[in-house]
Amino acid sequence: xxxxxxxxxxxxxxxxxxxxxxxxxxxxxxxxxxxxxxxxxxxxxxxxxxxxxxxxxxxxxxxxxxxxxxxxxxxxxxxxxxxxxxxxxxxxxxxxxxxxxxxxxxxxxxxxxxxxxxxxxxxxxxxxxxxxxxxxxxxxxxxxxxxxxxxxxxxxxxxxxxxxxxxxxxxxxxxxxxxxxxxxxxxxxxxxxxxxxxxxxxxxxxxxxxxxxxxxxxxxxxxxxxxxxxxxxxxxxxxxxxxxxxxxxxxxxxxxxxxxxxxxxxxxxxxxxxxxxxxxxxxxxxxxxxxxxxxxxxxxxxxxxxxxxxxxxxxxxxxxxxxxxxxxxxxxxxxxxxxxxxxxxxxxxxxxxxxxxxxxxxxxxxxxxxxxxxxxxxxxxxxxxxxxxxxxxxxxxxxxxxxxxxxxxxxxxxxxxxxxxxxxxxxxxxxxxxxxxxxxxxxxxxxxxxxxxxxxxxxxxxxxxxxxxxxxxxxxxxxxxxxxxxxxxxxxxxxxxxxxxxxxxxxxxxxxxxxxxxxxxxxxxxxxxxxxxxxxxxxxxxxxxxxxxxxxxxxxxxxxxxxxxxxxxxxxxxxxxxxxxxxxxxxxxxxxxxxxxxxxxxxxxxxxxxxxxxxxx
Ligand code: ADP
Ligand code: MG
Numbered sequence: 003x004x005x006x007x008x009x010x011x012x013x014x015x016x017x018x019x020x021x022x023x024x025x026x027x028x029x030x031x032x033x034x035x036x037x038x039x040x041x042x043x044x045x046x047x048x049x050x051x052x053x054x055x056x057x058x059x060x061x062x063x064x065x066x067x068x069x070x071x072x073x074x075x076x077x078x079x080x081x082x083x084x085x086x087x088x089x090x091x092x093x094x095x096x097x098x099x100x101x102x103x104x105x106x107x108x109x110x111x112x113x114x115x116x117x118x119x120x121x122x123x124x125x126x127x128x129x130x131x132x133x134x135x136x137x138x139x140x141x142x143x144x145x146x147x148x149x150x151x152x153x154x155x156x157x158x159x160x161x162x163x164x165x166x167x168x169x170x171x172x173x174x175x176x177x178x179x180x181x182x183x184x185x186x187x188x189x190x191x192x193x194x195x196x197x198x199x200x201x202x203x204x205x206x207x208x209x210x211x212x213x214x215x216x217x218x219x220x221x222x223x224x225x226x227x228x229x230x231x232x233x234x235x236x237x238x239x240x241x242x243x244x245x246x247x248x249x250x251x252x253x254x255x256x257x258x259x260x261x262x263x264x265x266x267x268x269x270x271x272x273x274x275x276x277x278x279x280x281x282x283x284x285x286x287x288x289x290x291x292x293x294x295x296x297x298x299x300x301x302x303x304x305x306x307x308x309x310x311x312x313x314x315x316x317x318x319x320x321x322x323x324x325x326x327x328x329x330x331x332x333x334x335x336x337x338x339x340x341x342x343x344x345x346x347x348x349x350x351x352x353x354x355x356x357x358x359x360x361x362x363x364x365x366x367x368x369x370x371x372x373x374x375x376x377x378x379x380x381x382x383x384x385x386x387x388x389x390x391x392x393x394x395x396x397x398x399x400x401x402x403x404x405x406x407x408x409x410x411x412x413x414x415x416x417x418x419x420x421x422x423x424x425x426x427x428x429x430x431x432x433x434x435x436x437x438x439x440x441x442x443x444x445x446x447x448x449x450x451x452x453x454x455x456x457x458x459x460x461x462x463x464x465x466x467x468x469x470x471x472x473x474x475x476x477x478x479x480x481x482x483x484x485x486x487x488x489x490x491x492x493x494x495x496x497x498x499x500x501x502x503x504x505x506x507x508x509x510x511x512x513x514x515x516x517x518x519x520x521x522x523x524x525x526x527x528x529x530x531x532x533x534x535x536x537x538x539x540x541x542x543x544x545x546x547x548x549x550x551x552x553x554x555x556x557x558x559x560x561x562x563x564x565x566x567x568x569x570x571x572x573x574x575x576x577x578x579x580x581x582x583x584x585x586x587x588x589x590x591x592x593x594x595x596x597x598x599x600x601x602x603x604x605x606x607x608x609x610x611x612x613x614x615x616x617x618x619x
Pocket of ligand 1: 081
């Protein structure tokens, strides 16, 4: 095969334009990216050799070697890792397969060149080589194969691949340094960069006969020998992340199954947090041999924001990924990790509520997914959950809510919707506000689901205020004016209700007097055993439900409109009264509008409104 020429995929081209033209001051990170790739390549081969030992025959000592050539003005990074064959080379160094690239390019555009530091996080770290190079050559030979290949590019739209010769497996990346990048020809500079960014790499990084890095995997060292900077750097490297960890958990567990964990809770949401696979990103090692980054069963999906490493010498090295999933030892580790993490989160929530609030706003919504799973920790998780409420701007736990419950209050009340601010104006809240009864404002879609399975907290029912009858009577209100609203004084609604039912027919499930309204004339609620209002709205939006379900229309007996309509219905029964009929529909639509919905039939609504106004004038 002779030399072939290819064009970079459009996205790569765009990325390279930005990278090559960058005046980014922190360009030294290119070396971190190349060493990280070399280390990944060694990890991959070490893992492959578990089942195919012949792959590393004759050369068991993985290493990464840096070399300078002052005359040719080149810096090279070589490894004896897994290497690449022709097709892999073509695919990985020419296209970008990862999903995050679009997001990355967007970030670069938004925030100027500053975010180039993020390059590794988005699976395009290799291309950072062009920040300092006019030309890059990659010579590589895949472990177990005889052919070697040379990839060459000046980073300007095209690259070539041709046969090459190479005695050993692995990869060498040779950088022809730019005029303004000659600093990387200095040994002192190089070793400083390696120690800053790559100290924790688990393979020796050699320069001549020296080893530049510490070389032992950081998690195998004692916590007291590791400083915060080193923890941070490892987090950045191992997680491709560039925020600072919000929490670092490094400890060793000795027991039936022994393991070490170095786990991080990020400060910011990783960009792939909401990918549908809900994959774990904690790397699993067995005796310092990397096994997988996505071990199902290592951690539950609701903790998928965690990053870092778990290393156990008690798992079998040769176990396949499929078998690993069902390994009872892995389940043991899982349970230990979950307990540890929840314990730490509880501590933070109690001792540093402000810090915890930051965590909660980033990951609370993911943690709440745990309420949906049958796990022994549901109760514990629910205790940790924080919610918006009518109590004030901050968030509250259910425990704190219970302390504020009124005498006679039997349930924990909530209302759900898209937006807390909007919910606070809901007519459904009026009666609760009048009595000083706090209502939780649940605004994440996941809330709608867990409240259906976990309908109790410490013996108190969780009750939606948009479903069923409001049982406010038993609660000792703050508002004593309440008591004057007794049966005798309230105008009889029977005739009005009958007239409304007749007029509205199938459009409503029922019409009844309301206990929850104090200011608005009407509101709509779900019947006790029907689907709650917000859930229905969500399902309809996703096309999983057709038309709206008939709701219960509640009338406020104290409202002037209702009182006048009731009087009018009382006189002639209302059956033939066109105004009562229009009023019924108008009030029903008004209730819909107050819930943020459109009138069922906007044209009919407009006509009725016009006709009623006309009569009034
Ligand atoms: P990432 O490392 O996040 O996958 P990079 O842009 O750094 O993204 O590298 C792209 C891909 O190129 C790697 O996933 C790997 O398949 C391949 N690659 C890069 N360097 C090496 C190397 N030294 N040995 C083997 N494969 C490599
Ligand atoms: Mg990389």
